[in-house]
Amino acid sequence: xxxxxxxxxxxLLETADRLFYAEGIHAVxxxxxxxxxxxxxxxxxxxxxxxxxxxxxxxxxxxxxxxVRVTREVEAREQMPVEGRILSVFDVLHEVISxxxxxxxxxxxxxxxxxxxxxxxxxxxxxxxxxPALFSRLLGPPxxxxxxxxxxxxxxxDGANAAAHLDRSKTSARTARKTAELLLAARQxx
Amino acid sequence: xxxxxxxxxxxLLETADRLFYAEGIHAVxxxxxxxxxxxxxxxxxxxxxxxxxxxxxxxxxxxxxxxVRVTREVEAREQMPVEGRILSVFDVLHEVISxxxxxxxxxxxxxxxxxxxxxxxxxxxxxxxxxPALFSRLLGPPxxxxxxxxxxxxxxxDGANAAAHLDRSKTSARTARKTAELLLAARQxx
DNA sequence: GTCGTGTCAAACAGATCTGTTCGTTCGATA
DNA sequence: TATCGAACGAACAGATCTGTTTGACACGAC
Numbered sequence: 001x002x003x004x005x006x007x008x009x010x011x012l013l014e015t016a017d018r019l020f021y022a023e024g025i026h027a028v029x030x031x032x033x034x035x036x037x038x039x040x041x042x043x044x045x046x047x048x049x050x051x052x053x054x055x056x057x058x059x060x061x062x063x064x065x066x067x068v069r070v071t072r073e074v075e076a077r078e079q080m081p082v083e084g085r086i087l088s089v090f091d092v093l094h095e096v097i098s099x100x101x102x103x104x105x106x107x108x109x110x111x112x113x114x115x116x117x118x119x120x121x122x123x124x125x126x127x128x129x130x131x132p133a134l135f136s137r138l139l140g141p142p143x144x145x146x147x148x149x150x151x152x153x154x155x156x157x158d159g160a161n162a163a164a165h166l167d168r169s170k171t172s173a174r175t176a177r178k179t180a181e182l183l184l185a186a187r188q189x190x
Numbered sequence: 191x192x193x194x195x196x197x198x199x200x201x202l203l204e205t206a207d208r209l210f211y212a213e214g215i216h217a218v219x220x221x222x223x224x225x226x227x228x229x230x231x232x233x234x235x236x237x238x239x240x241x242x243x244x245x246x247x248x249x250x251x252x253x254x255x256x257x258v259r260v261t262r263e264v265e266a267r268e269q270m271p272v273e274g275r276i277l278s279v280f281d282v283l284h285e286v287i288s289x290x291x292x293x294x295x296x297x298x299x300x301x302x303x304x305x306x307x308x309x310x311x312x313x314x315x316x317x318x319x320x321x322p323a324l325f326s327r328l329l330g331p332p333x334x335x336x337x338x339x340x341x342x343x344x345x346x347x348d349g350a351n352a353a354a355h356l357d358r359s360k361t362s363a364r365t366a367r368k369t370a371e372l373l374l375a376a377r378q379x380x
Numbered sequence: 381g382t383c384g385t386g387t388c389a390a391a392c393a394g395a396t397c398t399g400t401t402c403g404t405t406c407g408a409t410a
Numbered sequence: 411t412a413t414c415g416a417a418c419g420a421a422c423a424g425a426t427c428t429g430t431t432t433g434a435c436a437c438g439a440c
Contacts, residue, residue, distance in 0.1 A: 008387080024303055026216040029427055040388045045429065108294075109302035111356055113214055115293055128356055151353070151365045158356075159349030163341070166301055166318055166348075175341045179373065186372055198417075219397055230418045235399065 009047045011037045016058045021106055025055055025113050052119060055110075059123035062106045066096075067130045074134065082138050083184045086153065087177055089134070093157060094173035097164035104165030105158070131157065152183050199237045201227045206248045211296055215245055215303050242309060245300075249313035252296045256286070257320045264324065272328050273374045276343065277367055279324070283347060284363035287354035294355030295348070321347065342373050 015037035019028040030051055034041050048054040070092050077085045096102060103109070107124045114120040135150045160176035163169045205227035209218040220241055224231050238244040260282050267275045286292060293299070297314045304310040325340045350366035353359045 006386090022305070024216075024305055026214075026303065027305075030429080031427080040390095041428095042389085042430085042432095043387055046386080049429095051428065103305055104298075104302065105352075108298060108352060108356060112294065112299035112302035113216065115212070115214055115217075124356055148365060148368070151359070151362070152369050155349030155353050155362060155366055155369065156345060157349070158352040159345030159347070162295075162298060162348040162352060163345050166298060166314055169341070172341070172345060175338060176345055178338070179342050179345065179369065182372055182376055183369065196416090220399085221397075230420095231399085232401085232419080233417050236416080239399095241398065 006047070008037075008039050008043060012039055012044055012047060012054065013057060013061065016054050017061065018101075020055065020058050021062070021103060021109075022101060025110060056119045056123060059106065059110055059120070059127070063123070063127040063130070067127075069096075070131070071134065074138070082140070083181075085138055086135060086184065087180055089131075089157065090160070090173050090177035090180055093160060093176070097161070097173055098170065102164065105161045108158075108161070149183060149187060153180055156180055156183070196237070198227075198229050198233060202229055202234055202237060202244065203247060203251065206244050207251065208291075210245065210248050211252070211293060211299075212291060215300060246309045246313060249296065249300060249310070249317070253313070253317040253320075257317075259286075260321070261324065264328070272330070273371075275328055276325060276374065277370055279321075279347065280350070280363050280367035280370055283350060283366070287351070287363055288360065292354065295351045298348075298351070339373060339377060343370055346370055346373070 012033065016028075016033050019032055019036065030041065030044070033054070034044050037044075044054075048057070070089055073088050073092050074085050077088055080088075107127045110120050111124050132150050132154050135153050136146065139146050139149065156176045156179045160172040163172035163175075169175075202223065206218075206223050209222055209226065220231070220234070223244070224234050227234075234244075238247070260279055263278050263282050264275050267278055270278075297317045300310050301314050322340050322344050325343050326336070329336050329339065346366045346369045350362040353362035353365075359365075
Protein backbone atom coordinates (compact mmCIF):
# COMPACT_ATOMS: atom_id res chain seq x y z
CA UNK A 1 0.00 0.00 0.00
CA UNK A 2 0.93 3.64 -0.42
CA UNK A 3 3.23 3.22 -3.39
CA UNK A 4 2.61 6.90 -4.09
CA UNK A 5 6.10 8.26 -4.00
CA UNK A 6 6.46 9.84 -7.38
CA UNK A 7 8.91 12.65 -7.97
CA UNK A 8 6.26 15.34 -8.22
CA UNK A 9 4.60 14.22 -5.05
CA UNK A 10 7.92 14.38 -3.28
CA UNK A 11 8.63 17.84 -4.61
CA LEU A 12 5.22 19.01 -3.48
CA LEU A 13 5.76 17.65 0.00
CA GLU A 14 9.23 19.11 0.33
CA THR A 15 8.00 22.52 -0.75
CA ALA A 16 4.95 22.32 1.46
CA ASP A 17 7.09 21.34 4.42
CA ARG A 18 9.44 24.22 3.89
CA LEU A 19 6.74 26.84 3.35
CA PHE A 20 4.16 25.67 5.88
CA TYR A 21 6.77 25.41 8.59
CA ALA A 22 8.49 28.68 7.80
CA GLU A 23 5.46 30.89 7.20
CA GLY A 24 2.48 29.11 8.67
CA ILE A 25 -0.16 27.00 6.99
CA HIS A 26 -2.84 29.64 6.61
CA ALA A 27 -0.35 32.13 5.28
CA VAL A 28 0.80 29.87 2.46
CA UNK A 29 -1.65 29.37 -0.37
CA UNK A 30 -1.71 26.50 -2.78
CA UNK A 31 -0.47 28.86 -5.46
CA UNK A 32 2.75 29.43 -3.55
CA UNK A 33 3.30 25.71 -3.15
CA UNK A 34 2.80 24.93 -6.81
CA UNK A 35 4.86 27.91 -7.96
CA UNK A 36 7.84 27.01 -5.80
CA UNK A 37 7.63 23.29 -6.41
CA UNK A 38 7.29 23.73 -10.15
CA UNK A 39 4.27 21.46 -10.30
CA UNK A 40 1.13 22.53 -12.08
CA UNK A 41 -2.01 23.09 -10.08
CA UNK A 42 -3.97 20.40 -11.85
CA UNK A 43 -1.23 17.86 -11.15
CA UNK A 44 -1.05 18.85 -7.54
CA UNK A 45 -4.78 18.24 -7.19
CA UNK A 46 -4.25 14.82 -8.65
CA UNK A 47 -1.82 13.92 -5.88
CA UNK A 48 -3.64 15.70 -3.06
CA UNK A 49 -7.37 16.00 -3.31
CA UNK A 50 -7.44 19.06 -1.04
CA UNK A 51 -5.04 21.37 0.73
CA UNK A 52 -6.09 19.63 3.91
CA UNK A 53 -4.66 16.39 2.58
CA UNK A 54 -1.37 18.09 1.88
CA UNK A 55 -1.32 19.58 5.36
CA UNK A 56 -2.06 16.25 6.99
CA UNK A 57 0.76 14.59 5.10
CA UNK A 58 3.11 17.45 5.93
CA UNK A 59 2.42 16.93 9.62
CA UNK A 60 2.71 13.17 9.40
CA UNK A 61 6.14 13.41 7.86
CA UNK A 62 7.33 16.07 10.28
CA UNK A 63 6.41 13.85 13.18
CA UNK A 64 8.04 10.79 11.68
CA UNK A 65 11.24 12.61 10.83
CA UNK A 66 11.69 13.96 14.33
CA UNK A 67 10.74 10.71 16.00
CA VAL A 68 13.23 8.77 13.89
CA ARG A 69 15.95 11.32 14.47
CA VAL A 70 15.56 11.26 18.24
CA THR A 71 15.05 7.54 18.46
CA ARG A 72 18.14 6.83 16.41
CA GLU A 73 20.32 8.87 18.73
CA VAL A 74 18.89 7.16 21.76
CA GLU A 75 19.33 3.73 20.23
CA ALA A 76 22.93 4.53 19.38
CA ARG A 77 23.58 4.74 23.13
CA GLU A 78 22.33 1.27 23.87
CA GLN A 79 24.94 0.44 26.50
CA MET A 80 24.72 3.76 28.28
CA PRO A 81 22.83 4.09 31.55
CA VAL A 82 19.30 5.28 31.06
CA GLU A 83 20.08 8.73 32.37
CA GLY A 84 22.53 9.39 29.57
CA ARG A 85 20.17 8.00 26.98
CA ILE A 86 17.36 10.22 28.15
CA LEU A 87 19.62 13.24 28.23
CA SER A 88 20.69 12.59 24.67
CA VAL A 89 17.16 13.54 23.65
CA PHE A 90 17.98 17.06 24.74
CA ASP A 91 21.18 16.97 22.72
CA VAL A 92 19.16 16.24 19.62
CA LEU A 93 16.83 19.06 20.56
CA HIS A 94 19.84 21.33 20.82
CA GLU A 95 20.82 20.44 17.28
CA VAL A 96 17.29 20.99 16.03
CA ILE A 97 16.83 24.43 17.55
CA SER A 98 20.26 25.43 16.27
CA UNK A 99 19.24 24.94 12.70
CA UNK A 100 18.77 28.29 10.99
CA UNK A 101 15.22 27.63 9.86
CA UNK A 102 13.99 26.48 13.25
CA UNK A 103 10.65 28.04 14.03
CA UNK A 104 9.24 26.12 16.95
CA UNK A 105 7.29 22.92 17.20
CA UNK A 106 5.36 22.33 13.99
CA UNK A 107 2.56 20.72 15.95
CA UNK A 108 2.16 23.47 18.48
CA UNK A 109 2.08 25.84 15.53
CA UNK A 110 -0.47 23.80 13.61
CA UNK A 111 -2.66 23.46 16.69
CA UNK A 112 -2.53 27.22 17.11
CA UNK A 113 -3.69 27.78 13.55
CA UNK A 114 -6.39 25.13 13.42
CA UNK A 115 -7.71 24.67 16.92
CA UNK A 116 -10.91 22.92 15.92
CA UNK A 117 -9.74 21.10 12.84
CA UNK A 118 -10.22 17.39 13.21
CA UNK A 119 -7.36 16.11 11.09
CA UNK A 120 -4.89 18.54 12.60
CA UNK A 121 -5.96 17.48 16.06
CA UNK A 122 -5.40 13.87 15.08
CA UNK A 123 -1.95 14.65 13.72
CA UNK A 124 -1.04 16.52 16.89
CA UNK A 125 -2.36 13.77 19.14
CA UNK A 126 -0.36 11.23 17.16
CA UNK A 127 2.83 13.25 17.51
CA UNK A 128 2.36 13.83 21.20
CA UNK A 129 2.57 10.12 21.94
CA UNK A 130 6.03 9.11 20.93
CA UNK A 131 8.20 11.18 23.24
CA PRO A 132 6.55 10.18 26.52
CA ALA A 133 6.45 6.61 25.21
CA LEU A 134 10.18 6.75 24.57
CA PHE A 135 10.90 8.11 28.03
CA SER A 136 8.66 5.51 29.60
CA ARG A 137 10.35 2.70 27.76
CA LEU A 138 13.79 3.93 28.75
CA LEU A 139 12.82 4.29 32.38
CA GLY A 140 11.85 0.64 32.39
CA PRO A 141 9.10 -1.07 34.36
CA PRO A 142 7.10 1.80 35.70
CA UNK A 143 7.45 2.61 39.36
CA UNK A 144 4.75 4.54 41.08
CA UNK A 145 6.11 7.98 40.27
CA UNK A 146 7.49 7.34 36.82
CA UNK A 147 4.42 8.77 35.19
CA UNK A 148 5.16 12.03 36.88
CA UNK A 149 8.81 11.91 35.87
CA UNK A 150 7.91 11.25 32.26
CA UNK A 151 5.44 14.12 32.22
CA UNK A 152 8.01 16.41 33.79
CA UNK A 153 10.64 15.48 31.22
CA UNK A 154 8.24 16.10 28.36
CA UNK A 155 7.33 19.47 29.82
CA UNK A 156 10.94 20.49 30.03
CA UNK A 157 11.39 19.43 26.43
CA ASP A 158 8.36 21.43 25.35
CA GLY A 159 9.46 24.43 27.36
CA ALA A 160 12.85 24.43 25.70
CA ASN A 161 11.16 24.24 22.33
CA ALA A 162 8.95 27.20 23.18
CA ALA A 163 11.79 29.29 24.55
CA ALA A 164 13.96 28.59 21.54
CA HIS A 165 11.14 29.79 19.35
CA LEU A 166 9.64 32.73 21.19
CA ASP A 167 12.82 34.05 22.79
CA ARG A 168 15.17 32.94 20.05
CA SER A 169 17.18 31.36 22.80
CA LYS A 170 20.09 29.33 21.52
CA THR A 171 20.78 27.74 24.88
CA SER A 172 17.34 26.59 25.91
CA ALA A 173 18.06 22.93 25.17
CA ARG A 174 21.16 23.12 27.37
CA THR A 175 19.12 24.61 30.18
CA ALA A 176 16.49 21.93 29.69
CA ARG A 177 19.14 19.24 29.81
CA LYS A 178 20.31 20.48 33.19
CA THR A 179 16.77 20.48 34.53
CA ALA A 180 16.35 16.95 33.21
CA GLU A 181 19.53 15.89 34.99
CA LEU A 182 18.08 17.23 38.19
CA LEU A 183 14.82 15.40 37.65
CA LEU A 184 16.61 12.14 36.97
CA ALA A 185 18.92 12.53 39.96
CA ALA A 186 15.94 13.12 42.20
CA ARG A 187 14.25 9.93 41.14
CA GLN A 188 13.06 7.87 44.04
CA UNK A 189 16.09 5.70 44.80
CA UNK A 190 13.77 2.68 45.11
CA UNK B 191 -3.69 60.06 26.21
CA UNK B 192 -5.67 57.05 25.01
CA UNK B 193 -9.03 58.11 26.37
CA UNK B 194 -10.56 55.77 23.81
CA UNK B 195 -12.54 53.48 26.01
CA UNK B 196 -16.00 53.82 24.56
CA UNK B 197 -18.56 51.08 24.97
CA UNK B 198 -18.35 49.95 21.36
CA UNK B 199 -14.60 49.78 21.46
CA UNK B 200 -14.81 47.66 24.56
CA UNK B 201 -17.37 45.35 23.00
CA LEU B 202 -15.17 44.96 19.94
CA LEU B 203 -12.15 44.09 22.03
CA GLU B 204 -14.03 41.63 24.19
CA THR B 205 -15.43 39.87 21.15
CA ALA B 206 -12.08 39.90 19.38
CA ASP B 207 -10.38 38.45 22.44
CA ARG B 208 -12.89 35.66 22.72
CA LEU B 209 -12.89 34.76 19.04
CA PHE B 210 -9.20 35.23 18.24
CA TYR B 211 -8.15 33.21 21.24
CA ALA B 212 -10.70 30.45 20.74
CA GLU B 213 -10.46 29.99 17.00
CA GLY B 214 -7.25 31.63 15.87
CA ILE B 215 -6.66 35.03 14.35
CA HIS B 216 -6.53 34.01 10.71
CA ALA B 217 -9.62 31.90 11.09
CA VAL B 218 -11.74 34.75 12.42
CA UNK B 219 -12.72 37.39 9.91
CA UNK B 220 -13.71 40.95 10.66
CA UNK B 221 -17.26 40.03 9.71
CA UNK B 222 -17.43 37.54 12.58
CA UNK B 223 -16.16 40.12 15.03
CA UNK B 224 -18.65 42.76 14.01
CA UNK B 225 -21.53 40.31 13.85
CA UNK B 226 -20.90 38.95 17.33
CA UNK B 227 -20.09 42.28 18.90
CA UNK B 228 -23.13 43.93 17.37
CA UNK B 229 -21.07 46.81 16.04
CA UNK B 230 -21.37 47.91 12.45
CA UNK B 231 -18.43 47.49 10.14
CA UNK B 232 -18.07 51.17 9.47
CA UNK B 233 -17.98 51.92 13.18
CA UNK B 234 -15.44 49.23 13.81
CA UNK B 235 -13.15 50.76 11.19
CA UNK B 236 -13.48 54.06 12.99
CA UNK B 237 -12.10 52.54 16.18
CA UNK B 238 -9.53 50.30 14.55
CA UNK B 239 -8.01 51.41 11.31
CA UNK B 240 -7.11 47.84 10.30
CA UNK B 241 -7.57 44.31 11.55
CA UNK B 242 -3.92 44.42 12.46
CA UNK B 243 -4.62 47.21 14.93
CA UNK B 244 -7.32 45.12 16.53
CA UNK B 245 -5.02 42.13 16.76
CA UNK B 246 -2.24 44.20 18.33
CA UNK B 247 -4.59 45.56 20.94
CA UNK B 248 -5.98 42.09 21.62
CA UNK B 249 -2.48 40.83 22.35
CA UNK B 250 -1.55 43.84 24.44
CA UNK B 251 -4.53 43.32 26.68
CA UNK B 252 -4.01 39.58 26.95
CA UNK B 253 -0.48 40.15 28.13
CA UNK B 254 -1.47 42.82 30.63
CA UNK B 255 -4.28 40.74 32.06
CA UNK B 256 -2.09 37.74 32.71
CA UNK B 257 0.79 39.77 34.05
CA VAL B 258 -1.49 41.58 36.48
CA ARG B 259 -3.16 38.37 37.56
CA VAL B 260 0.12 36.60 38.30
CA THR B 261 1.78 39.61 39.85
CA ARG B 262 -1.15 40.21 42.17
CA GLU B 263 -0.97 36.68 43.54
CA VAL B 264 2.75 36.95 44.07
CA GLU B 265 2.43 40.32 45.77
CA ALA B 266 -0.25 38.95 48.06
CA ARG B 267 2.43 36.65 49.51
CA GLU B 268 4.76 39.44 50.49
CA GLN B 269 5.93 37.90 53.70
CA MET B 270 6.39 34.42 52.34
CA PRO B 271 9.84 33.08 51.54
CA VAL B 272 10.75 33.55 47.89
CA GLU B 273 10.30 29.87 47.12
CA GLY B 274 6.64 30.00 48.02
CA ARG B 275 6.12 33.20 46.09
CA ILE B 276 7.68 31.75 42.99
CA LEU B 277 5.69 28.56 43.31
CA SER B 278 2.49 30.58 43.54
CA VAL B 279 3.02 31.49 39.90
CA PHE B 280 2.36 27.87 39.07
CA ASP B 281 -0.78 27.93 41.16
CA VAL B 282 -2.10 30.76 39.04
CA LEU B 283 -1.14 28.80 35.96
CA HIS B 284 -3.11 25.88 37.33
CA GLU B 285 -6.17 28.08 37.61
CA VAL B 286 -5.70 29.43 34.11
CA ILE B 287 -5.35 26.09 32.39
CA SER B 288 -8.34 24.82 34.31
CA UNK B 289 -10.63 27.40 32.77
CA UNK B 290 -12.88 25.76 30.20
CA UNK B 291 -11.90 28.03 27.34
CA UNK B 292 -8.18 27.60 27.85
CA UNK B 293 -6.47 27.05 24.55
CA UNK B 294 -2.77 27.55 25.18
CA UNK B 295 -0.58 30.60 25.31
CA UNK B 296 -2.07 33.34 23.16
CA UNK B 297 1.40 34.54 22.26
CA UNK B 298 2.74 31.19 21.21
CA UNK B 299 -0.41 30.84 19.13
CA UNK B 300 -0.07 34.27 17.55
CA UNK B 301 3.60 33.69 16.80
CA UNK B 302 2.65 30.45 15.09
CA UNK B 303 0.13 32.20 12.88
CA UNK B 304 2.18 35.27 12.01
CA UNK B 305 5.83 34.27 12.14
CA UNK B 306 7.11 37.22 10.16
CA UNK B 307 4.63 39.85 11.19
CA UNK B 308 6.39 42.78 12.80
CA UNK B 309 3.70 43.95 15.20
CA UNK B 310 2.94 40.44 16.38
CA UNK B 311 6.62 39.86 16.99
CA UNK B 312 6.74 43.03 19.05
CA UNK B 313 3.72 41.97 21.09
CA UNK B 314 5.25 38.57 21.73
CA UNK B 315 8.61 40.04 22.68
CA UNK B 316 6.88 42.40 25.05
CA UNK B 317 4.97 39.58 26.72
CA UNK B 318 8.02 37.38 27.04
CA UNK B 319 9.75 39.87 29.31
CA UNK B 320 7.59 40.07 32.38
CA UNK B 321 7.75 36.51 33.71
CA PRO B 322 11.55 36.18 33.79
CA ALA B 323 11.70 39.71 35.16
CA LEU B 324 9.34 38.71 37.96
CA PHE B 325 11.38 35.60 38.79
CA SER B 326 14.59 37.62 38.73
CA ARG B 327 13.20 40.22 41.03
CA LEU B 328 11.96 37.61 43.50
CA LEU B 329 15.27 35.79 43.51
CA GLY B 330 16.92 39.00 44.58
CA PRO B 331 20.39 40.27 43.75
CA PRO B 332 21.50 37.98 40.98
CA UNK B 333 24.03 35.34 41.86
CA UNK B 334 26.12 33.79 39.13
CA UNK B 335 23.66 31.03 38.28
CA UNK B 336 20.41 32.83 38.81
CA UNK B 337 20.08 33.56 35.13
CA UNK B 338 20.05 29.85 34.52
CA UNK B 339 17.52 29.27 37.27
CA UNK B 340 15.22 31.95 35.90
CA UNK B 341 15.43 30.49 32.41
CA UNK B 342 14.73 27.02 33.75
CA UNK B 343 11.68 28.20 35.67
CA UNK B 344 10.30 29.98 32.62
CA UNK B 345 10.83 26.86 30.55
CA UNK B 346 8.93 24.76 33.03
CA UNK B 347 6.12 27.30 32.95
CA ASP B 348 6.04 27.24 29.15
CA GLY B 349 6.18 23.49 29.08
CA ALA B 350 3.19 23.21 31.38
CA ASN B 351 1.32 25.64 29.18
CA ALA B 352 2.10 23.59 26.10
CA ALA B 353 1.16 20.29 27.72
CA ALA B 354 -2.09 21.69 29.02
CA HIS B 355 -2.92 22.79 25.51
CA LEU B 356 -1.66 19.99 23.28
CA ASP B 357 -2.31 17.09 25.63
CA ARG B 358 -5.31 18.62 27.37
CA SER B 359 -3.50 17.79 30.56
CA LYS B 360 -5.28 19.09 33.62
CA THR B 361 -2.36 18.39 35.93
CA SER B 362 0.51 19.91 34.01
CA ALA B 363 0.77 22.96 36.25
CA ARG B 364 1.00 20.68 39.27
CA THR B 365 3.79 18.73 37.62
CA ALA B 366 5.52 21.95 36.72
CA ARG B 367 5.25 23.17 40.29
CA LYS B 368 7.02 20.06 41.54
CA THR B 369 9.80 20.55 39.02
CA ALA B 370 10.09 24.16 40.11
CA GLU B 371 10.37 23.03 43.74
CA LEU B 372 13.23 20.81 42.74
CA LEU B 373 14.96 23.62 40.88
CA LEU B 374 14.61 25.96 43.83
CA ALA B 375 15.82 23.38 46.32
CA ALA B 376 18.87 22.72 44.21
CA ARG B 377 19.85 26.35 44.15
CA GLN B 378 23.47 26.88 45.02
CA UNK B 379 23.35 27.31 48.80
CA UNK B 380 25.74 30.27 48.50
C1' DG C 381 0.62 3.47 -34.65
C1' DT C 382 -2.49 4.03 -31.15
C1' DC C 383 -3.88 4.27 -26.58
C1' DG C 384 -3.22 5.54 -21.76
C1' DT C 385 -0.93 8.02 -18.31
C1' DG C 386 1.20 11.87 -16.31
C1' DT C 387 2.03 16.45 -16.76
C1' DC C 388 1.43 21.30 -18.03
C1' DA C 389 -0.71 26.06 -18.82
C1' DA C 390 -4.36 29.03 -18.39
C1' DA C 391 -8.68 30.40 -17.63
C1' DC C 392 -12.52 30.20 -14.72
C1' DA C 393 -15.95 29.68 -10.75
C1' DG C 394 -17.27 30.69 -6.37
C1' DA C 395 -16.29 31.83 -1.84
C1' DT C 396 -14.22 34.83 1.48
C1' DC C 397 -11.65 38.56 3.28
C1' DT C 398 -10.26 43.42 4.19
C1' DG C 399 -11.44 47.90 3.75
C1' DT C 400 -14.43 51.95 1.66
C1' DT C 401 -18.38 54.61 0.72
C1' DC C 402 -22.78 56.64 1.31
C1' DG C 403 -26.98 57.86 3.05
C1' DT C 404 -29.58 57.49 7.33
C1' DT C 405 -30.86 57.54 12.19
C1' DC C 406 -30.66 58.90 16.87
C1' DG C 407 -29.56 61.28 20.94
C1' DA C 408 -27.12 64.83 23.43
C1' DT C 409 -26.26 69.51 23.79
C1' DA C 410 -26.19 74.33 22.90
C1' DT D 411 -35.18 73.73 17.85
C1' DA D 412 -30.91 73.32 15.32
C1' DT D 413 -26.61 71.21 15.16
C1' DC D 414 -23.23 67.76 15.59
C1' DG D 415 -21.09 63.47 16.53
C1' DA D 416 -21.50 58.61 16.84
C1' DA D 417 -23.28 54.77 15.13
C1' DC D 418 -25.85 51.96 11.68
C1' DG D 419 -26.79 49.12 7.41
C1' DA D 420 -25.92 47.84 3.02
C1' DA D 421 -23.69 47.80 -0.99
C1' DC D 422 -19.40 47.77 -3.29
C1' DA D 423 -14.34 47.28 -4.71
C1' DG D 424 -10.49 44.64 -5.09
C1' DA D 425 -7.67 41.07 -3.64
C1' DT D 426 -6.91 36.29 -2.58
C1' DC D 427 -7.92 31.57 -1.90
C1' DT D 428 -9.40 26.79 -3.01
C1' DG D 429 -10.65 23.88 -6.39
C1' DT D 430 -12.32 22.75 -11.46
C1' DT D 431 -12.14 22.49 -16.24
C1' DT D 432 -10.27 22.24 -20.77
C1' DG D 433 -7.03 21.30 -24.15
C1' DA D 434 -2.57 20.19 -25.33
C1' DC D 435 1.89 17.70 -25.17
C1' DA D 436 5.21 13.90 -24.31
C1' DC D 437 6.28 9.24 -23.84
C1' DG D 438 6.09 4.35 -23.04
C1' DA D 439 3.49 -0.01 -23.76
C1' DC D 440 0.77 -2.92 -26.38
